[in-house]
Amino acid sequence: MQVQHKVKEEIIHFKLLEPYTRVLIAFILLNPVMDVITSIGIREFGISLSIGIAAKGLFLLYTLYTFISRRSLSASDKAAKVLLILFLVYAVVHSIFSTRNFGFSRMITGSITMVKTFYLPFLVLSLNRLIEKKDVPYIIRMLVYGGIFVASIMALSMLTDTDYNAYKYGKTGSVGWFFAANEVSALLGILTPILIYYVLEKTKLHSIFKVLLLGIYTFLYYQIGTKVVALSVIMTLLYLILLHAVRKARSRKTPILKPLVTISLLLLLSIGLVPVTPIGINLNLHNNLLIDQYKDNIDEENAESEEDIKEDFGIEGLLDNEEALMSLVFSGRDEYFTVRKFIYDRAAPAEKLFGLTQFARTDKEEIKSYIIEIDYFDIFFNFGIIGSLFYWLIVLGSLGKSMKRIFRDWLVLKPGSPLPYYICSVILAFGIALFAGHVFVSPSVSFYLAVIIGILTAETKERSSHVSPGR
Numbered sequence: 001m002q003v004q005h006k007v008k009e010e011i012i013h014f015k016l017l018e019p020y021t022r023v024l025i026a027f028i029l030l031n032p033v034m035d036v037i038t039s040i041g042i043r044e045f046g047i048s049l050s051i052g053i054a055a056k057g058l059f060l061l062y063t064l065y066t067f068i069s070r071r072s073l074s075a076s077d078k079a080a081k082v083l084l085i086l087f088l089v090y091a092v093v094h095s096i097f098s099t100r101n102f103g104f105s106r107m108i109t110g111s112i113t114m115v116k117t118f119y120l121p122f123l124v125l126s127l128n129r130l131i132e133k134k135d136v137p138y139i140i141r142m143l144v145y146g147g148i149f150v151a152s153i154m155a156l157s158m159l160t161d162t163d164y165n166a167y168k169y170g171k172t173g174s175v176g177w178f179f180a181a182n183e184v185s186a187l188l189g190i191l192t193p194i195l196i197y198y199v200l201e202k203t204k205l206h207s208i209f210k211v212l213l214l215g216i217y218t219f220l221y222y223q224i225g226t227k228v229v230a231l232s233v234i235m236t237l238l239y240l241i242l243l244h245a246v247r248k249a250r251s252r253k254t255p256i257l258k259p260l261v262t263i264s265l266l267l268l269l270s271i272g273l274v275p276v277t278p279i280g281i282n283l284n285l286h287n288n289l290l291i292d293q294y295k296d297n298i299d300e301e302n303a304e305s306e307e308d309i310k311e312d313f314g315i316e317g318l319l320d321n322e323e324a325l326m327s328l329v330f331s332g333r334d335e336y337f338t339v340r341k342f343i344y345d346r347a348a349p350a351e352k353l354f355g356l357t358q359f360a361r362t363d364k365e366e367i368k369s370y371i372i373e374i375d376y377f378d379i380f381f382n383f384g385i386i387g388s389l390f391y392w393l394i395v396l397g398s399l400g401k402s403m404k405r406i407f408r409d410w411l412v413l414k415p416g417s418p419l420p421y422y423i424c425s426v427i428l429a430f431g432i433a434l435f436a437g438h439v440f441v442s443p444s445v446s447f448y449l450a451v452i453i454g455i456l457t458a459e460t461k462e463r464s465s466h467v468s469p470g471r
Contacts, residue, residue: 020063029149
């Protein structure tokens with residue numbers, strides 16, 4: 001009965017929202033559904049047309065149209081519209097270079113990559129002006145529902161033994177009915193702080209049940225098997241412990257014992273689950289692979305005992321072995337960077353300015369696609385100095401304004417504030433983009449980051465205007 005009443009409340013609230021906000025909410029809820037449909041279509045029926053990508057493209061166009069059609073005289077809105085026009089000029093020049101160097105068909109492929117990559121900055125540019133503070137609690141609730149849906153799909157697929165393997169070979173892990181392990185782990189990684197916030201701060205459950213709920217979520221999330229998964233949960237919990245400690249140091253009246261006990265229990269559980277889930281299994285497999293490669297590359301005279309080799313590839317040994325450590329952390333992506341850097345060094349100055357695209361010619365004049373899967377480098381090499389400036393000017397400019405207001409007015413230390421959790425999501429997104437990629441260049445993930453950045457902007461716009469410094 002309570003569930004039915006809650007659903008009715010949500011529907012009534014939904015109808016009272018502005019037209020664009022209703023579209024945004026619907027897209028938040030439908031986004032994972034479309035990803036499941038796309039994944040099943042590709043895997044089971046060989047349908048390469050992505051419903052999700054088409055829908056995301058239409059959503060971006062609708063968002064930009066809604067923003068551009070607003071009658072606003074603010075200098076910020078005018079500057080944003082000028083930026084859009086300048087980017088279109090850049091995109092045309094980039095496409096001309098791409099067509100001249102690699103042909104029309106690869107220009108089309110490169111243009112699709114450009115839309116996917118710049119999905120985040122132009123969604124941020126628009127959402128910063130379209131999300132209103134009064135709608136933030138409702139949007140956050142929908143993000144939580146989206147995260148629960150993804151976790152539920154993981155659980156249902158594994159219970160029915162219909163889930164897909166996260167890896168093509170070697171390692172173990174599950175992506176449920178989704179397609180790419182890196183995207184699902186990044187998506188849930190960004191949503192993890194929001195889910196933890198909602199359970200810890202917004203539910204009236206006993207602490208034991210909060211730990212149990214988040215423990216189940218963590219166990220399901222760990223089934224993906226990527227390093228990102230464990231780091232997202234553990235780093236979030238360590239961040240929250242630090243946050244409560246700083247709040248206590250600033251105001252001794254702030255009660256922190258109960259939340260600290262809950263968070264500490266979750267931290268112990270999240271660390272304890274690593275060895276018995278696919279994450280621990282895959283880390284061991286990767287380390288064993290490094291040991292085998294090491295054995296193959298040394299001669300018999302310099303051969304070490306089995307125990308000495310295992311010691312070299314233990315925690316202390318890895319810290320002294322830069323090559324093995326880089327392989328473990330970046331999973332070989334550092335080698336792809338070396339190749340891309342070599343191609344970039346040989347490029348013409350104009351190509352360095354406007355971007356190399358993802359393609360390059362080999363010594364045999366064959367055209368191949370080169371991707372590092374470290375988002376920062378892929379953006380820079382693909383779209384050059386000018387494209388990178390467009391990208392980071394929008395994303396970092398938006399975040400910079402919000403962070404300035406948050407820390408200037410000490411909003412982050414206000415007990416019960418959701419702002420630290422949003423900031424944690426953003427920090428995780430930037431970290432995942434470095435170690436695993438598929439954040440800034442994947443619309444399935446960058447969509448959620450854009451919404452969270454838009455929420456940060458909406459929250460800080462109004463709050464900072466009436467909160468005095470130091471309070």
